[in-house]
Amino acid sequence: MKKFLIFIIMIAPLIFGCNKENGSNKIVEIVIFSPMDHKSLSSEIAGFKEGLNDYNWKDGDKINFIELNADGNWNDIGQILETAYSNKPDLVFVVTTPAAQIAAELCRKYNVPTIYGAVTDPVESDIVESLESSEIPITGVTDRYPTRKQCDFFSSFFKNPQEEKAIVLYTTLEKNSQILSEETEKFMNDLGISTKRVEIEDINNLENRIETLIQDYSIVIVNGDNTIIEKISIVSDICRKYKIPLFAGDPLSIEAGAVGALGPDYFLMGKFASEKANRILLGEFAGDISSSGPDKFIKVINTRISKEINFHIPVDVWLNSSEWQSYTE
Template sequence: MRKVWILGLLLAFLLAGMQTARAKMIHIGETQIVSHPALNNDSKGFKKALEEEGFVEGKNVVFDRRNAQGEMSNCYPIAQKFFDDKVDLIHAISTPSAQACVKVCKGIPIVFSSVTDPVKTGIVPKLGKTGTNVTGVSDRWPITLQCEMYQKFVPKAKRWGTIYNPGDINVTFHIKEMKAAVEKMGGKLIEAHVSSSAEVMQAVQSLVGRVDAIHITSDNACVSALEAIVKVCNQNHIPLFVGDRDSVPRGAIAAYGLDYFLVGYEAGKKAAQILKGKKPGEIPAGQATKFTLWINLKAAKIQGVKVPKAMLDKADKIWDVNGKVIKGS
């Protein structure tokens, strides 16, 4: 009888220990609109920042990572699951993902990243201390400066093409600024619209013969299907420029853009503050600011562009005609 009592006591202690260990685990829901290198690097940076602050996956943190597969309608069920599961914190990568979480997950701390304009899209009432359950990092790009810089690669280009989803309010801000910049330089912006990555190939083919160069901005459908755009541009010698650096080694000529690992890293540092007890609304939401120029000489050769020496001198990272990095790291 005594042995049974001791075994029961040991079992009780064991169960209590398991429950305590389980209670110490922090549950983080991470959602992104689609998979592509920029957003994936955002996620990696977020995880790295948390690790540096003592929040390690598998040790005291459990991640529930969800991907909307490029469909905005999938963002809300993901947000609802996080809310139903009562996760401790949400990392929302991209505007659609963040909008869904803000609307559904009342009371749960939310850290957004890779969001162009969190104020105009209703994610936060203002940058700085929001006073809400939301903070994060905006990836707003210097569109006008990008347009002016890319024009130097192809000074004779007058007809600039772009492809985007008009239903993505994030992207429409960029397109409006791009159009104004192109027209200011004496050119014309020619648009092709898509609603998903499956339509990108047809959209880029529709621009052949109508444009002198193509500039792809922050549209997630296009970035996730960039290989289709690169293929058509290579076949037709259309210079291709992009806004995110991770698309340069994939076949674009150049990008003046952000390091998305650092975007996620900064968001991760904010998340760590929350997990240590600080309120999200007291942690300033802000913009990423470090932009660098990457150039792919192999893509330039295929697409018929001679890169000016001034741009090569300015570049932070360069791939040669064989795809080898010859400047930067």
């Protein structure tokens, strides 16, 4: 990663050619930053790019995307973003709470319009003063999970919830993960399922940590922790090994082996972010554009996994689901 950082710094004047001209038209430069790769973050970025294209901001014609990624090295986020902001692009789109927190500081320092995405609580995380406006040029799209609805959904799979024990996995790398894991623990306990949060201190030791924990529980939940979601297939494999259902707040986790998930459509949230970007590129002050969040959520099950682990999905779960998708392979 150090080589990557040096490379970025050395070629910065080349990749950040501000206000380049294409004929008589200015080419707008937009930095897109993600601290890691996983499907939901990639989906939000894809929605953002497609949305801008829909607004006639064509990549390579009217805009130039500069995509940067920390490859899961959280300590490198600040250096990568500092380099990006110092070259004064026209706009920065950044995903996840830790990255957005750093971006907000740099937005203030360099006065570069900024849009955040995949942030649970931008006010609590000190990214914006309020959802309505900000004194600096920053706005964005929150992915605030409907935690109570999620827990109602997760618990609905169990006929006798008082007989179950759930574990909620989280890390302390992200403020949003701590918020959501606390809420999930509370609501699941309120619904009669004995639930405990467990911190994964070393993500590189995830497999061994889960192996030592999981056999004491009948339900595993991962809700909004990007660090664990990036490695959700490891969690899923162990759950399948012990025939324990995995539930998630990230709908795309269903493809990695979660039995049920309820959460926002990240591609659509990327589209929401592109609408804000269009307004900014047309001259509106970013801080005057209110932050927004999802107005609908995806509820999805994986029937293949439920059969594989002999986990019964009650008829009531099907009948009480108004927004339903069934994932099979």
